[in-house]
Amino acid sequence: xxxxxxxxxxxxxxxxxxxxxxxxxxxxxxxxxxxxxxxxxxxxxxxxxxxxxxxxxxxxxxxxxxxxxxxxxxxxxxxxxxxxxxxxxxxxxxxxxxxxxxxxxxxxxxxxxxxxxxxxxxxxxxxxxxxxxxxxxxxxxxxxxxxxxxxxxxxxxxxxxxxxxxxxxxxxxxxxxxxxxxxxxxxxxxxxxxxxxxxxxxxxxxxxxxxxxxxxxxxxxxxxxxxxxxxxxxxxxxxxxxxxxxxxxxxxxxxxxxxxxxxxxxxxxxxxxxxxxxxxxxxxxxxxxxxxxxxxxxxxxxxxxxxxxxxxxxxxxxxxxxxxxxxxxxxxxxxxxxxxxxxxxxxxxxxxxxxxxxxxxxxxxxxxxxxxxxxxxxxxxxxxxxxxxxxxxxxxxxxxxxxxxxxxxxxxxxxxxxxxxxxxxxxxxxxxxxxxxxxxxxxxxxxxxxxxxxxxxxxxxxxxxxxxxxxxxxxxxxxxxxxxxxxxxxxxxxxxxxxxxx
Amino acid sequence: xxxxxxxxxxxxxxxxxxxxxxxxxxxxxxxxxxxxxxxxxxxxxxxxxxxxxxxxxxxxxxxxxxxxxxxxxxxxxxxxxxxxxxxxxxxxxxxxxxxxxxxxxxxxxxxxxxxxxxxxxxxxxxxxxxxxxxxxxxxxxxxxxxxxxxxxxxxxxxxxxxxxxxxxxxxxxxxxxxxxxxxxxxxxxxxxxxxxxxxxxxxxxxxxxxxxxxxxxxxxxxxxxxxxxxxxxxxxxxxxxxxxxxxxxxxxxxxxxxxxxxxxxxxxxxxxxxxxxxxxxxxxxxxxxxxxxxxxxxxxxxxxxxxxxxxxxxxxxxxxxxxxxxxx
Numbered sequence: 008x009x010x011x012x013x014x015x016x017x018x019x020x021x022x023x024x025x026x027x028x029x030x031x032x033x034x035x036x037x038x039x040x041x042x043x044x045x046x047x048x049x050x051x052x053x054x055x056x057x058x059x060x061x062x063x064x065x066x067x068x069x070x071x072x073x074x075x076x077x078x079x080x081x082x083x084x085x086x087x088x089x090x091x092x093x094x095x096x097x098x099x100x101x102x103x104x105x106x107x108x109x110x111x112x113x114x115x116x117x118x119x120x121x122x123x124x125x126x127x128x129x130x131x132x133x134x135x136x137x138x139x140x141x142x143x144x145x146x147x148x149x150x151x152x153x154x155x156x157x158x159x160x161x162x163x164x165x166x167x168x169x170x171x172x173x174x175x176x177x178x179x180x181x182x183x184x185x186x187x188x189x190x191x192x193x194x195x196x197x198x199x200x201x202x203x204x205x206x207x208x209x210x211x212x213x214x215x216x217x218x219x220x221x222x223x224x225x226x227x228x229x230x231x232x233x234x235x236x237x238x239x240x241x242x243x244x245x246x247x248x249x250x251x252x253x254x255x256x257x258x259x260x261x262x263x264x265x266x267x268x269x270x271x272x273x274x275x276x277x278x279x280x281x282x283x284x285x286x287x288x289x290x291x292x293x294x295x296x297x298x299x300x301x302x303x304x305x306x307x308x309x310x311x312x313x314x315x316x317x318x319x320x321x322x323x324x325x326x327x328x329x330x331x332x333x334x335x336x337x338x339x340x341x342x343x344x345x346x347x348x349x350x351x352x353x354x355x356x357x358x359x360x361x362x363x364x365x366x367x368x369x370x371x372x373x374x375x376x377x378x379x380x381x382x383x384x385x386x387x388x389x390x391x392x393x394x395x396x397x398x399x400x401x402x403x404x405x406x407x408x409x410x411x412x413x414x415x416x417x418x419x420x421x422x423x424x425x426x427x428x429x430x431x432x433x434x435x436x437x438x439x440x441x442x443x444x445x446x447x448x449x450x451x452x453x454x455x456x457x458x459x460x461x462x463x464x465x466x467x468x469x470x471x472x473x474x475x476x477x478x479x480x481x482x483x484x485x486x487x488x489x490x491x492x493x494x495x496x497x498x499x500x501x502x503x504x505x506x507x508x509x
Numbered sequence: 510x511x512x513x514x515x516x517x518x519x520x521x522x523x524x525x526x527x528x529x530x531x532x533x534x535x536x537x538x539x540x541x542x543x544x545x546x547x548x549x550x551x552x553x554x555x556x557x558x559x560x561x562x563x564x565x566x567x568x569x570x571x572x573x574x575x576x577x578x579x580x581x582x583x584x585x586x587x588x589x590x591x592x593x594x595x596x597x598x599x600x601x602x603x604x605x606x607x608x609x610x611x612x613x614x615x616x617x618x619x620x621x622x623x624x625x626x627x628x629x630x631x632x633x634x635x636x637x638x639x640x641x642x643x644x645x646x647x648x649x650x651x652x653x654x655x656x657x658x659x660x661x662x663x664x665x666x667x668x669x670x671x672x673x674x675x676x677x678x679x680x681x682x683x684x685x686x687x688x689x690x691x692x693x694x695x696x697x698x699x700x701x702x703x704x705x706x707x708x709x710x711x712x713x714x715x716x717x718x719x720x721x722x723x724x725x726x727x728x729x730x731x732x733x734x735x736x737x738x739x740x741x742x743x744x745x746x747x748x749x750x751x752x753x754x755x756x757x758x759x760x761x762x763x764x765x766x767x768x769x770x771x772x773x774x775x776x777x778x779x780x781x782x783x784x785x786x787x788x789x790x791x792x793x794x795x796x797x798x799x800x801x802x803x804x805x806x807x808x809x810x811x812x813x814x815x816x817x818x819x820x821x822x823x824x825x826x827x828x829x830x831x832x833x834x835x836x837x
Contacts, residue, residue, distance in 0.1 A: 316728070336730040346728065354728045357721035359788050368718055369729050371711040379709045
């Protein structure tokens, strides 16, 4: 392939922080109109590589070549001028402004007298959306729109600045399935117009659906760059993790004898808000129950109601056959329920507090001596949790913010398992987590069930749901529409159809 | 997947030695102590002939900052819980007049109870409005600042209320414990209790967690509404005690006592390294923040600056200290 086809080429880039080398001699190139997947585990260097391309960091060694000419990218502005656009994972929009105002933020078209011409920005925003062939109202306030529209606005913003290369970091993380599909179609259209996309994702099916080539980083080095047709999913996973992972995503029979006991949790005619309607089910010790459903089907709301966060309007919750009043998380915790919330950064962790403080937060009662907290006990308890759940931390005193997504998720899980709950609810436990950690978390879930706990798993990823669940409840519009034993589910397609209510 | 704002060296930096780790992590937290020492030495040299270093003057600094220290201890809880209490100065004033009136009407114990009651009532109202109705504490306590000050002026018809009860005056600020002024003992008590509760109890941790991420705290089973109520109750009650210290030291209750103290207390708390956005709080830092402000006031007076110049220098030093302490 002729190098002139490369819109962007990074040659032998190295970067270190505080003497720790994060990228070692990494080369990476993107061709015109190509989707190039970038993969690697936590700490492999993907983010750092992309931040160098965006001008957030400067490389210690190596060069960046854009459109065949060496380019100096020393600031985010340089990167924009060079045609590199970023679709942020955490959206960089101002929620109180309209779509059009966000797109042209700090680049507003000026009218007579140097005043901002809002009508021109609306008109130009419409043009951009028309080119993208999507329907978004430029006059709508961003805060009133769903996440899918935020993302479209981000993409439009980058395109309006003549981006030739778009970096997308886990773009489907917060999208429902049909929204993801719409995004994939948009990516196909952008490709046809010669726009290149660097696609970062942990989801193998997306990578195969979209990407032309893949580059895998491991420990700061480039492992390989290959066309997708030349590598198998197993090779990719092995490349990312550094070892073979076999059968992690296959369902495994566990010892079902434990299922025979009386139900640990029974829910009868539960109504809570608009998204939980007349839900009944029961859960036995040792059982893993999957909750499937589209975004907005009431999965998360059901979990919140079971954990006492959302008010219950009617219906009963029984634990070990006894009616329980669940009006606050504290009552739920006392009754032996734990919830791993879906958004670990917003709901699971106090990001600026240390790993230790986060781990101990639900366990303060255990380390009290009289009215005071015993810091030795606290240190011992947190260290044992860190060890037990193999959380990689430099020091338990460091802010949890500094950990990778996978390790942050382990901290959330460890924090809750420290309370020794009988009933564990996990809402999207592997979102944004690399495949190595993901398989660890799935194993953890199986072990907990084998130890006699009752587990509820909510996930938008069907393979994951099918890998662990003994039974799947399908929710739609807040009601249970199907209750299917795992043995009756032949494959992903079957579950997908069930979720869509076919 | 490491997210956009993750420092990339974060979890790959495990082998780094502990010394470097401390060095890069923590000096900002100690900037208040460094600042305190620097300013102290500066005045000690500059004002050596003006009597700055005499034991009498040094005790004076402590005595003059005692009420601010006490108020600021309560304020540390409020701010580290990501709230604010602007009503503390007026509460101190209202408590001073209520105490004074009750002492002269009914005697010592009813007087003390009246003062405490002011703090409990105002603190509960602040807390209830913030936690139950969800009104921002800035607005609630801004309104309360006016209400408490107005009530204090109204019920006294703007007149000072003398306190002739010597026992009261001895306990609250005029007396000494041997060589140690009573006010210093009071502030030491509040600082010690405040530090232990914030750092070493379940309640303290829950305050910090609520301030750090209210959502996560709520999901962890912490009743964050109750925590918010409690910190505002504490701050109101502590401010009322400070009002009684004014009353005892100045042997009268007056609606102006404490006026403007909310700003000094907030400055002391922020100088002390407590995060204005919640999640972190240091009572020791607050003590030194208050002392630094007292030190500056004292030094500038001894240096012969007039009050307008004092204000300018004080403001500049506060901005400088906070600028040095800020997160990168």
